[in-house]
Amino acid sequence: MSHKNKILIIDDEPQIRRILRMGLESQGFFVIEAVSGAEGLKHASTYLPDAVILDLGLPDCRGIEVLRQLREWSEVPVVILSVENDENEKVEALNRGADDYVTKPFGMNELIARVKVSLRHKRTMEKPEINYRFGTLEINLDSHLVWKQGKELRLTSTEFSLLKLFVRHAGKVLTHKMILKEIWGPKHEADTHYLRIYIGTLRKKIEEDPSEPKLIVTEPGVGYRLKFVE
Amino acid sequence: MFIQNELFAKAKLFVAKQYLLANLFVIAATLINYVIEPFMGYWGLGLIYLLALVVQSLFTSRGPIFLSAILGTCLWNFLFIPPKYTFRIHSPDDILLVVVYFVVAMVTGTLSATISKSKVLEESERLHKLLLSSLSHELRTPIAAIKGAVSNLQVESLIANQTLRTQVISEIQVANERLNRLIENLLDMSRLESGYLKPRLEWCDVADLISTTIRQFKDKSHLTKITVNIDADLPLVNIDFVLMEQVLSNLLHNAVSHSPESSQIRISCKKIEKTIQISVSDNGPGIEQNILPHIFEKFVRAPKAASGGIGLGLAIAKGFVEIQGGFIEVKNLPQTGACFTVKLPVKEVPHVPRESSQ
Numbered sequence: 310m311s312h313k314n315k316i317l318i319i320d321d322e323p324q325i326r327r328i329l330r331m332g333l334e335s336q337g338f339f340v341i342e343a344v345s346g347a348e349g350l351k352h353a354s355t356y357l358p359d360a361v362i363l364d365l366g367l368p369d370c371r372g373i374e375v376l377r378q379l380r381e382w383s384e385v386p387v388v389i390l391s392v393e394n395d396e397n398e399k400v401e402a403l404n405r406g407a408d409d410y411v412t413k414p415f416g417m418n419e420l421i422a423r424v425k426v427s428l429r430h431k432r433t434m435e436k437p438e439i440n441y442r443f444g445t446l447e448i449n450l451d452s453h454l455v456w457k458q459g460k461e462l463r464l465t466s467t468e469f470s471l472l473k474l475f476v477r478h479a480g481k482v483l484t485h486k487m488i489l490k491e492i493w494g495p496k497h498e499a500d501t502h503y504l505r506i507y508i509g510t511l512r513k514k515i516e517e518d519p520s521e522p523k524l525i526v527t528e529p530g531v532g533y534r535l536k537f538v539e
Numbered sequence: 540m541f542i543q544n545e546l547f548a549k550a551k552l553f554v555a556k557q558y559l560l561a562n563l564f565v566i567a568a569t570l571i572n573y574v575i576e577p578f579m580g581y582w583g584l585g586l587i588y589l590l591a592l593v594v595q596s597l598f599t600s601r602g603p604i605f606l607s608a609i610l611g612t613c614l615w616n617f618l619f620i621p622p623k624y625t626f627r628i629h630s631p632d633d634i635l636l637v638v639v640y641f642v643v644a645m646v647t648g649t650l651s652a653t654i655s656k657s658k659v660l661e662e663s664e665r666l667h668k669l670l671l672s673s674l675s676h677e678l679r680t681p682i683a684a685i686k687g688a689v690s691n692l693q694v695e696s697l698i699a700n701q702t703l704r705t706q707v708i709s710e711i712q713v714a715n716e717r718l719n720r721l722i723e724n725l726l727d728m729s730r731l732e733s734g735y736l737k738p739r740l741e742w743c744d745v746a747d748l749i750s751t752t753i754r755q756f757k758d759k760s761h762l763t764k765i766t767v768n769i770d771a772d773l774p775l776v777n778i779d780f781v782l783m784e785q786v787l788s789n790l791l792h793n794a795v796s797h798s799p800e801s802s803q804i805r806i807s808c809k810k811i812e813k814t815i816q817i818s819v820s821d822n823g824p825g826i827e828q829n830i831l832p833h834i835f836e837k838f839v840r841a842p843k844a845a846s847g848g849i850g851l852g853l854a855i856a857k858g859f860v861e862i863q864g865g866f867i868e869v870k871n872l873p874q875t876g877a878c879f880t881v882k883l884p885v886k887e888v889p890h891v892p893r894e895s896s897q
Contacts, residue, residue: 397739467894501742501743502741502742503891505744508747509744509747520746521753521754522750526754527747527750527780529751529780
């Protein structure tokens with residue numbers, strides 16, 4: 310029997326836990342449930358799950374706090390469940406080391422896709438590759454070369470760094486702050502206009518149709534995500 | 540609840556105007572008195588002031604009435620009651636007259652204020668009932684649909700039939716979508732009205748905004764064609780991306796639900812003078828003339844609107860646009876359909892260092 314990925318669900322709503330369990334088990338995951346932040350942290354250290362699904366609105370403490378304590382000793386992928394209209398909270402969770410988020414009410418397919426991406430990402434972190442392929446886009450990080458439909462693209466060095474950052478975190482959402490800090494340095498963390506301009510020019514070069522981006526998609530109020538295209 | 544607050548807010552809005560009106564009434568009465576003074580004793584002039592006050596009480600609330608009572612008394616005494624141009628009064632009869640005038644004025648003011656307040660309450664009660672009945676209808680319909688669909692799914696023969704099963708499941712999805720939308724709108728409205736909603740203004744790319752909104756829209760509705768026409772090289776605008784996305788999504792939703800199936804919805808975006816203008820137009824029947832001026836008010840819906848919604852979408856759109864310093868307007872198109880335009884101010888974008896290609 311192949312190894313089953315263990316998923317820890319930390320959510321106080323029994324109905325949500327039941328539905329998550331049904332969906333995840335049907336996809337071959339092994340599910341562990343926790344009803345509170347404290348129990349979640351305990352289970353995380355006992356069972357060492359492969360991924361955690363964490364509700365931000367827990368009764369005993371804020372989900373952010375659970376995330377902070379978890380991150381003190383564990384790099385396990387964490388997918389956040391958050392409510393609509395609270396971009397600040399999502400952004401905070403992502404900046405504090407959450408891997409991704411889904412917004413309630415969420416679709417099961419969406420959640421499972423996010424969990425799978427975060428599990429895959431965990432593996433790619435362990436074995437870094439140099440050549441990447443996203444649809445018709447090919448990237449060689451080592452030689453700084455990028456091709457679209459076999460044709461070489463000319464990117465500026467900032468555009469390339471931006472693309473490289475996305476590739477390294479493919480499938481994951483990156484917050485504005487993370488990107489700005491990484492590319493332009495901590496002084497420019499708030500300069501979102503830099504980002505808008507450069508994302509615009511990068512999309513013009515790499516997207517098939519820049520008015521309908523398929524690779525670098527906008528996550529409203531949060532950041533951007535390079536979509537995993539097989 | 541918010542309807543009542545709105546009525547009071549409206550009443551408050553007019554307070555400044557009411558005080559102005561009070562002053563105008565007193566001045567008008569004084570002018571009339573000047574003209575008719577040669578023909579009439581100062582007793583009669585007092586009656587003119589009283590008449591002006593009673594008429595005024597039809598339009599204003601207590602404060603302005605008190606103001607004109609006091610002003611009227613003073614002016615009448617100063618200008619017309621002997622000895623003229625002093626505030627002194629000689630005859631005890633005249634003192635009684637002035638006191639009676641003042642008391643009558645105050646009583647009138649209090650009564651009219653009570654009446655207008657009870658009118659406001661009555662109106663708000665009416666709106667409450669209206670809201671509750673339409674809300675419970677709006678909530679119950681999708682719940683009933685889900686309940687019905689779920690009990691259908693318990694029928695063995697139905698589960699066995701692939702087509703029927705898909706159909707039932709999609710019914711649940713539609714009902715779910717509708718419930719979700721309604722709750723979202725209610726929450727948005729109360730966030731907006733609580734005054735706690737602070738827009739997070741950032742420099743945003745309008746083209747990105749539009750494509751993101753449409754992307755999320757396409758998953759939900761596949762019957763309508765959306766054509767987009769965005770001018771090249773638009774400057775960045777300083778808006779709250781998430782709120783503006785909600786605005787566009789509400790406008791799109793409105794356009795979809797008011798135009799015939801598989802018709803076309805057009806989004807265009809251009810820079811006109813110092814504004815970026817995003818417009819959403821449909822080829823539905825347009826908006827009736829009597830509704831048009833009220834279309835952005837809460838709970839206002841077109842009488843022939845397709846089912847769904849309680850008339851919050853456009854009110855939210857207007858509220859969201861305005862807290863970001865923008866402006867929204869609507870007009871009917873010459874042939875058919877309505878066109879909503881969001882106007883956002885263009886500000887100078889801070890400098891971004893550019894570099895040339897490698």
